[in-house]
Amino acid sequence: MGQCLKGESIVRAYLLTDDQNFLVERELASKRVSKDLDKLDKLVADNAEQKTFATAVRQFVQKRVDYSSKIVTLNRMNKLDENETRRRVRESAALTSSLVKHLHLMRDKENDLLQIRQAQFDAAIDRANSVESALALASILALTLAALMTYRYFTEKTQLDKRYRAIFDHTYQFIGLLTTDGRIVEANQTALKLVGADQSQIKGVKFVDTPWWNDNPEGKRLLQEGIEKAAKGEFVRFETVHTSKDGEVMAIDFSLKPVFDKNGEVSYLLPEGRDMTEQKLIQMRISESENRVQAILTCLAEGICQLDVDGKIVYINSAAQQILQYKEAELLGQFMHEKVHHVRPDGTIRNKENCPLLRVIKEGTSCRVSEDWFVRKDDSFVPVEYVSSPLVLDGKNNGAVVAFQDITARKEAENRVSEFYSTVSHELRTPLTSIRGALRLMEAGKGGELSARGKQLIGMGRQECDRLVRLVNDILDIRKLEAGKLELSLAKANIKTLIDRSIENLRPLAEEHRVKLSAEGILDLELACDKDRVTQILTNLISNAIKFSPQDGTVTLSMSVKANFLKIMVRDTGAGISQSNQKKLFRVFQQVDSSDSRPKGGTGLGLAICKALAEQHGGQVGVESKEGDGSTFWFTLPVDMVSMEVPAINNILLAHHVSEERPKVVIAEDDDFTRHLLTQQLTKAGLICISVQTGEDTLEILRKQEADLLFLDLGLPDMDGVKVIEELKERGRGNIPLIVYTARDLNATQKAGTTLGTTRHLTKSLATEEQILEAVNEVLQGRWTLDVKGEMKNG
Amino acid sequence: MEILLADDDANIRTVAIIGLEDEPGWNVTEASSGFQALEVAGSQSLDVIVLDMMMPGMDGMTTFGKIRELDNCKNVPIIFMTAKVQKNEVDGYIKLGAAGVIIKPFDPLSLAQEIMAILEKAKEESRA
Numbered sequence: 003m004g005q006c007l008k009g010e011s012i013v014r015a016y017l018l019t020d021d022q023n024f025l026v027e028r029e030l031a032s033k034r035v036s037k038d039l040d041k042l043d044k045l046v047a048d049n050a051e052q053k054t055f056a057t058a059v060r061q062f063v064q065k066r067v068d069y070s071s072k073i074v075t076l077n078r079m080n081k082l083d084e085n086e087t088r089r090r091v092r093e094s095a096a097l098t099s100s101l102v103k104h105l106h107l108m109r110d111k112e113n114d115l116l117q118i119r120q121a122q123f124d125a126a127i128d129r130a131n132s133v134e135s136a137l138a139l140a141s142i143l144a145l146t147l148a149a150l151m152t153y154r155y156f157t158e159k160t161q162l163d164k165r166y167r168a169i170f171d172h173t174y175q176f177i178g179l180l181t182t183d184g185r186i187v188e189a190n191q192t193a194l195k196l197v198g199a200d201q202s203q204i205k206g207v208k209f210v211d212t213p214w215w216n217d218n219p220e221g222k223r224l225l226q227e228g229i230e231k232a233a234k235g236e237f238v239r240f241e242t243v244h245t246s247k248d249g250e251v252m253a254i255d256f257s258l259k260p261v262f263d264k265n266g267e268v269s270y271l272l273p274e275g276r277d278m279t280e281q282k283l284i285q286m287r288i289s290e291s292e293n294r295v296q297a298i299l300t301c302l303a304e305g306i307c308q309l310d311v312d313g314k315i316v317y318i319n320s321a322a323q324q325i326l327q328y329k330e331a332e333l334l335g336q337f338m339h340e341k342v343h344h345v346r347p348d349g350t351i352r353n354k355e356n357c358p359l360l361r362v363i364k365e366g367t368s369c370r371v372s373e374d375w376f377v378r379k380d381d382s383f384v385p386v387e388y389v390s391s392p393l394v395l396d397g398k399n400n401g402a403v404v405a406f407q408d409i410t411a412r413k414e415a416e417n418r419v420s421e422f423y424s425t426v427s428h429e430l431r432t433p434l435t436s437i438r439g440a441l442r443l444m445e446a447g448k449g450g451e452l453s454a455r456g457k458q459l460i461g462m463g464r465q466e467c468d469r470l471v472r473l474v475n476d477i478l479d480i481r482k483l484e485a486g487k488l489e490l491s492l493a494k495a496n497i498k499t500l501i502d503r504s505i506e507n508l509r510p511l512a513e514e515h516r517v518k519l520s521a522e523g524i525l526d527l528e529l530a531c532d533k534d535r536v537t538q539i540l541t542n543l544i545s546n547a548i549k550f551s552p553q554d555g556t557v558t559l560s561m562s563v564k565a566n567f568l569k570i571m572v573r574d575t576g577a578g579i580s581q582s583n584q585k586k587l588f589r590v591f592q593q594v595d596s597s598d599s600r601p602k603g604g605t606g607l608g609l610a611i612c613k614a615l616a617e618q619h620g621g622q623v624g625v626e627s628k629e630g631d632g633s634t635f636w637f638t639l640p641v642d643m644v645s646m647e648v649p650a651i652n653n654i655l656l657a658h659h660v661s662e663e664r665p666k667v668v669i670a671e672d673d674d675f676t677r678h679l680l681t682q683q684l685t686k687a688g689l690i691c692i693s694v695q696t697g698e699d700t701l702e703i704l705r706k707q708e709a710d711l712l713f714l715d716l717g718l719p720d721m722d723g724v725k726v727i728e729e730l731k732e733r734g735r736g737n738i739p740l741i742v743y744t745a746r747d748l749n750a751t752q753k754a755g756t757t758l759g760t761t762r763h764l765t766k767s768l769a770t771e772e773q774i775l776e777a778v779n780e781v782l783q784g785r786w787t788l789d790v791k792g793e794m795k796n797g
Numbered sequence: 798m799e800i801l802l803a804d805d806d807a808n809i810r811t812v813a814i815i816g817l818e819d820e821p822g823w824n825v826t827e828a829s830s831g832f833q834a835l836e837v838a839g840s841q842s843l844d845v846i847v848l849d850m851m852m853p854g855m856d857g858m859t860t861f862g863k864i865r866e867l868d869n870c871k872n873v874p875i876i877f878m879t880a881k882v883q884k885n886e887v888d889g890y891i892k893l894g895a896a897g898v899i900i901k902p903f904d905p906l907s908l909a910q911e912i913m914a915i916l917e918k919a920k921e922e923s924r925a
Contacts, residue, residue: 435806436808439816440812
């Protein structure tokens with residue numbers, strides 16, 4: 003702005019002298035004006051009102067500059083006479099004063115202008131008001147700018163000071179300022195609050211004597227030393243405590259920092275205290291919990307192993323080392339499966355792909371294996387039970403934790419129990435053989451003619467003997483069922499035959515009780531079951547029904563098939579069973595109280611055994627009854643059960659016998675469960691299944707047999723599936739339709755490398771039965787069409 | 798029908814013998830131990846041997862092995878008799894070469910029938 007006025011006076015001088023040099027100066031002044039205006043804009047950018055002023059000033063200045071330009075132009079064209087010149091100069095002056103007025107307003111607004119500047123400003127305005135001292139006006143604008151800038155600087159500085167003060171006072175740290183001889187200059191609010199003092203109380207007091215160091219002689223000594231050192235320019239730091247009036251102890255990280263002046267002399271000391279209580283506590287807790295976990299893991303009798311995502315051991319507790327008889331260093335970093343789990347006691351190699359230890363890592367779900375073997379350092383086997391759980395940290399799969407137990411003792415105990423039962427059974431049965439045998443012979447008259455009374459008594463003895471024999475048998479059954487040791491020997495059986503035979507066997511009992519025994523709607527149905535065990539269930543239910551029926555009552559057998567289950571019902575016309583008693587019925591040694599006092603000869607185990615046997619078959623048992631209205635006991639068996647583990651060779655024989663029109667599939671799979679399931683599903687779908695467990699057998703079978711489909715697991719124990727495929731190609735069997743069934747995640751190249759004829763790849767555990775059958779249909783290419791119901795059409 | 802019955806329990810032998818005495822043409826020789834059974838087997842021509850599994854001194858299994866070594870007994874059917882197992886557990890014994898298993902307690906009145914059934918089944922199987 004100053005430049006603008008300068009420009010004006012230059013114009014005026016130019017007008018008066020007509021000297022072209024003035025014009026050059028005017029040009030420079032104009033440029034400065036424009037720059038100053040920009041500066042002004044920036045300065046007031048934060049204030050809307052001042053901004054308006056600045057805009058107004060800019061307009062005035064522009065007008066003023068334009069006006070002087072006009073004058074110059076007119077003069078150049080010699081269009082200015084003297085009068086005109088005067089008028090123009092007067093107008094310029096008016097414009098200038100208008101501008102000054104605005105600048106005034108602006109200055110007033112910034113109310114804290116420094117006095118000196120104010121005086122200078124006013125003087126300059128006075129001078130500027132007289133047209134003659136117009137040049138002086140040039141400085142007004144400069145002054146306004148300077149004033150504004152000074153004002154801004156101080157405001158900012160004060161604000162900054164306030165901010166620093168706030169930080170100083172309210173920081174979490176205890177901060178102060180000491181003289182070099184350790185007297186307090188200042189302390190922050192946090193520090194003051196700690197001891198409940200105010201600034202005036204402690205100012206000038208020796209820091210050592212302040213309440214901050216109460217009851218802390220050791221701290222005082224360290225502080226005294228520290229002050230001396232810090233005064234010499236050293237940085238001092240030590241840990242101490244502060245005890246509050248209430249006796250609460252605070253851990254403090256204390257430091258003393260020398261503050262140097264320009265000459266490098268120590269002018270002040272800066273004491274700083276940090277409350278470490280919480281950190282200390284946290285640290286203590288962390289190390290406490292770490293120690294505790296460590297102690298627990300060490301004390302555990304259970305072996306604990308942590309595996310990384312690759313299945314390598316990253317932690318192993320002492321129990322695990324002891325069980326496996328390895329030292330920690332010998333196991334860390336080793337693959338667990340390869341080191342202790344790769345082989346079974348019978349020498350067969352364990353498939354890594356199906357290893358439950360590793361599957362956990364891949365699938366993220368934990369598993370429990372109640373009986374398995376780990377290999378010890380000396381290659382001996384230790385029986386173990388283990389739980390393997392995925393280790394998830396921060397939502398990321400981090401491997402697995404395997405917790406295992408040496409179950410040698412348990413197995414020994416089991417064997418002892420088993421042996422005990424077997425011995426008891428033997429010891430009971432041996433005398434029973436003689437007693438029962440003798441009674442049977444007596445009954446048959448081998449000991450001479452008996453009186454009617456004698457016959458009755460011998461009969462009683464024999465019946466109770468029978469009951470004892472049943473009890474021994476039932477106890478053995480229950481024991482096996484409870485130990486999970488009862489194995490069904492499944493075979494195809496005709497259910498009608500089993501029912502007819504059971505009824506026939508029990509007819510004498512029914513006649514004895516004068517109960518009518520009948521069957522209705524019995525289907526001629528084949529199903530896979532343990533026929534002795536099913537007969538046992540039938541016998542139990544039917545004989546119960548007979549025994550609990552009144553004279554001239556009826557026991558009726560019937561059956562229904564629903565949702566793949568065969569339901570066999572035994573209805574009696576007895577007294578019925580109350581709801582509360584129905585629940586107890588299937589428990590061990592539970593006989594329902596009844597007013598019916600006839601001897602039943604039961605053992606109290608029959609229904610419990612029926613339940614367990616039906617469940618073992620995959621079925622259920624139950625009862626429907628109303629008091630006074632008879633009871634219906636029922637059990638179910640799955641009709642689609644195909645679970646016979648038929649050796650491969652038998653299957654081949656079988657294949658010859660069955661109609662050649664059905665497609666033949668070779669299932670190569672070493673995992674028992676999977677092979678089983680596949681056989682079941684594919685047999686149901688109408689295929690003839692030949693199952694093998696090794697690559698060698700697969701090749702052997704396919705050498706001898708034509709097959710319509712090969713179902714191949716890639717991870718066979720003796721030979722990799724890829725090798726099997728190569729061998730088949732070499733032997734000219736490269737065209738056999740193939741379904742690769744693997745747990746491996748195959749990429750496109752791998753898939754391309756594992757094909758024969760029409761090939762499909764299925765991922766184990768992902769493929770549903772439907773997908774499996776769909777794949778089978780696809781690779782059989784319409785030669786056969788299968789459906790889930792097992793119906794098959796020759797295409 | 799020449800039959801050898803080996804069981805250390807005299808009562809059981811008696812019951813079995815009375816059960817079999819009325820069978821026309823059946824002649825039962827008793828043995829109270831494995832050693833005795835072996836002696837009889839070596840000196841007599843037999844049609845069937847019924848052998849108790851649990852005998853003191855030499856148990857049924859050992860006796861079985863020794864009898865099989867005798868020249869005149871290579872093909873004599875041997876039936877095991879035991880109180881230790883149940884009906885559904887006899888497969889193991891049959892695999893070892895027994896013609897069949899009689900489970901105690903047996904019914905002396907139908908013992909002959911049971912023995913005949915076992916022999917017939919074994920014959921059928923050897924034919925197959």
